[in-house]
Amino acid sequence: MTTERRMPRQADIARIAGVSQAAVSVVLGGKQTVRMAESTRLRILEVAEDLGYVPHPVAKRLAHSRSNLLGLYTFRTAFPTNEADIYHPILSGVEAEAASLGQDLILFTGTSGPEARQEAAIRRTRMADGCLFFGREVPEAPVARLVDAGFPLVYIGRRPELGGRIPYVGADYVAASAEVLERLIGLGHRKIRYVREPDEAPSSEDRLLGVLQAAPDTEVVRLDGPALPVDAVRSWLADGVTALVVEGTDTGTAYRAVRTAVDAAGLAVPDDLSLAVLGGPPGVSGFEVPMQEMGRHAVRLLIELITDQATTPQQLLWCPPVAGREVGPPRSTE
Amino acid sequence: MTTERRMPRQADIARIAGVSQAAVSVVLGGKQTVRMAESTRLRILEVAEDLGYVPHPVAKRLAHSRSNLLGLYTFRTAFPTNEADIYHPILSGVEAEAASLGQDLILFTGTSGPEARQEAAIRRTRMADGCLFFGREVPEAPVARLVDAGFPLVYIGRRPELGGRIPYVGADYVAASAEVLERLIGLGHRKIRYVREPDEAPSSEDRLLGVLQAAPDTEVVRLDGPALPVDAVRSWLADGVTALVVEGTDTGTAYRAVRTAVDAAGLAVPDDLSLAVLGGPPGVSGFEVPMQEMGRHAVRLLIELITDQATTPQQLLWCPPVAGREVGPPRSTE
DNA sequence: AGAGGCGACTAATACGTATTAGCGTCTTGA
DNA sequence: TCAAGACGCTAATACGTATTAGTCGCCTCT
Structure with a gap:
């Protein structure tokens, strides 16, 4: 035997x-x-x-059948040593949804390395039935190849590249941002400053769009570094500004800068100044980015694409508003 | 065109x-x-x-070549929503080493579900060139099948099952535990209690072995719940006990229980009582479990197995001692 | 001039599964 | 009694690559 x-x-x-x-x-x-x-x-x-x-899963896959394997391309490490991983909920959502749909995940490595390695990793992507991409970069050439070949892929986060042919699941920053501004206006705020992050991204454009849509008169300031001078805040207040709206991102740079400056100026929030973040740390006034939901939806959309059942290959999710304690009526109207 | x-x-x-x-x-x-x-x-x-x-990666793999795909079977979710994920460093190490060796990772889902789903997931494991297993369970039948079929696999953590045929990379709890006891004895401690976790595991046996090896007279207490009566601590002290050694695990149950009881008893650590944890939270006296290193080594060993170059299929890593502030000389000898 | 060898390829096959066309055989109905 | 259909299954092929055993022509050597 x-x-x-x-x-x-x-x-x-x-x-x-x-x-x-x-x-x-x-x-x-x-x-x-x-x-x-x-x-x-x-x-x-x-x-x-x-x-x-x-x-044998490989043979199965080769024989034109599915292997129930979804790629996950992160453009960075999936298990960062850094404790505070803001994107963790997205991966968590991806994993949960994949599990509930019986899909395994391939984590491609070398995605945070030099360009050549990144591209090689993108090629390996085809090992899976389809692939999720998560990160701000869009290496056009290799991604275009995949899209052209009809390989199912979904970006997490809105992607206007490639003539809008990239399927994605993003957050509706425009609507959410507009809503925040509307709330401020509803409270009586008339003079509002919007503080942007130093660098650009599609999501950044969206937020700005939402802000200007709801409050076209908002003056926009772009930070050019990790700090905001205290004097700037003081001068805004002197100008009659009653609320600050801050762009929120993964790094939280802008929020930290503004908060630091406001505190250093000895201002009380929200009594002296209201503060709202467009997708910031949990609990802070503004709105919440539905990370986990984005992960889940992206998986669902990817599977729809794989099975040729996709109806809406580009989706924006609603961002729940957060009341928080940083926003209140302006002092002058009290 | x-x-x-x-x-x-x-x-x-x-x-x-x-x-x-x-x-x-x-x-x-x-x-x-x-x-x-x-x-x-x-x-x-x-x-x-x-x-x-x-x-085409799939065709390549089918044609007897490697796919540079390593499985990662976790027996739980890889991206837990729970913020404090004690095992995160292991996965981080796995990912880093895999990346540097040009290997992608397959995350199998359904590994934390009911047995049938677990077993199905174990089967899917064959998609990869080899697979890392991480968790205390060893479903003998399916794992035995894999081992018998010559499928390369490595457990993270020592595994004595299957007649010792399972390759693993673990931590040398015996040596590390013994060393902690020796240090206590060197400081002058003579009466020591060892507090074990409620449930069993190979690593638990190893720690006990190390404790008794260095200090055979140690009295061993097994917790039967998440709490330790304050009276127990008081009576130990009355008995002349000068140091407590606590089993450390992922949950940290024992350490929390002991610490709570000791604090409640109004005892000063380490003046009234020294406290050492065998692989506990970072910084606490005892030793540190080299999580990240285990991940890295496991990947290396797995690749050795895949390429038939493995020399030592069962490895135990050294655990760096942690001085910490919870251990000092016993009061009586001062 | 024939053996031998070598350079430059190709044919065939394996890997393990899914799919599709089609082939006997049997039943059924008129 | 014969055609039509149902039944139960198989042969063949595709998927895209890697590997191995050749094949063919030409050169060299004795």
């Missing part, structure tokens, strides 16, 4: 059960396309069970 | 370059086993470049 130094395959089952490999495939595939006698079916299933048969 | 709705393959290159598919494979494979005229070689490479050829 020597131990087989190889996993059993369909051909082994076929030989023992006295049928063809095709018969085994048909029975184990569970499809109804080919008729099989119940007795044969049971015999095949029994032999398969005896041998402890496990379909 | 219609867009090819398919990625180019070797056959396409072959047709254009006027050679056989095999020639393309040989040239692109870069092997020296088959001679090719330099001119042909260059022609093939050029056509491949023109078409933007990318080898």
Whole structure:
């Protein structure tokens, strides 16, 4: 009784059960396309069970069938040593949804390395049935190749590149930002400053759009570094500004800068000045970015694309507003 | 100029370059086993470049070559919503080492679900060249199948199951624990209590072994719940106990229980009582479990197994001692 | 001039599965 | 009694690559 130094395959089952490999495939595939006698079916299933048969996922995938494997391309490390990983909820959502839909995940490495390695990793992407991309970069050439070849992929976060052909699941920053401004206006604020992060991104544009849509008169300031001079805040207050709206991002640079300056100026929030963040730390006035939900939706959309059932390949999710304690009516109206 | 709705393959290159598919494979494979005229070689490479050829990872893998894909089976979720994920460093180490060795990772889902789903996930493991297992469970039957079939796998954490045939990378709890006890004895402690966690595990046995090896007279107490009565601590002190050694685990149950009781008893640490944890929270006296290193080593060992170069399939890593502030000389000897 | 060798390839096959066309055989109805 | 259909299954092929055993022509050596 020597131990087989190889996993059993369909051909082994076929030989023992006295049928063809095709018969085994048909029975184990569970499809109804080919008729099989119940007795044969049971015999095949029994032999398969005896041998402890496990379909070879790679062969399955090659044979034009799905392998239930979703790629996850992160453009950075998926398990950062950095404790405070703001994007963690997204991955958490991806994993949860994938699990509930019976999909495994391939984590591509080398995604945070030099360009050549990044590109190589993008190629490997095809190992999966489809792939999720998560990060602000869009290496156009390799991604275009994938899209052109009809390879299913979904970006997490809105992506206007490639002539708008990239499927994505993002957050509706425009609507959410507008809503925040509307709330401020509803409270009586008339003079509002919007403080942007130093660098650009599609999501950054969206927020600005929302802000100007709801309050076209808002003056916009762009930070050019990690700090905001205290004098700037003081002068705004002197100008009659009653509320600051701050762009929120992964790093939280702008919020920290503003908060620091406001505190240093000895101002009380929200009594002296209201403060709202457009997608900031949890609990702070403004709105919340539905990270986990984005992950979940992205998985669902990807599977729709894989199964050719996608109806809306570009989706924006609603961001729940956060009341918080940093926003109140302006002092002058009290 | 219609867009090819398919990625180019070797056959396409072959047709254009006027050679056989095999020639393309040989040239692109870069092997020296088959001679090719330099001119042909260059022609093939050029056509491949023109078409933007990318080898199909799945086909590559099926054709007996490696896919540079390592499985990661966690027996729990890899991206837990729970913020404080004690095992995160392990995954971080795995990812980093995999990246530096050009390996991608497959995360199997459903590993924390019901047994049937777990087992199904274990089967899917074969998608990868080999697989890392991480968790205290060892579902013997499916794992035995993999081992018997010669499928490369490595457990993270010592595993005595299956007659010791499971390759692993663990921490040397025996030596590390013994060392902690020796340090206490060196400080003058003579009466020491060892407090164990409520439940069992190989690592738990190892710690106990180390404790008794260095200090055979140590009295061992096993917690039977998440709390330790304050009276117990008081009575130990009355008995002349000068140091407590606590089993450290992922949950940290024992340490929290002991610490709570000691504080409640109004005792000063380490003046009234020294406290050491065998692999506990960072910074606390005792030793540190080299999580990240375990992850890295496991990846290296797995690749050795895959490439048939493994020399030591079962490895225990050294745990760096932590001085901390919870251990000092016993009061009586001062 | 024939044996031998070598350079440059190709044909064939394997990897393990899914799919589809089609082939006997048996039943059924007119 | 014969055609039509149902039934139960198989042969063949595709998927895209790697590998190995050749094949063919030409050169060299004795």
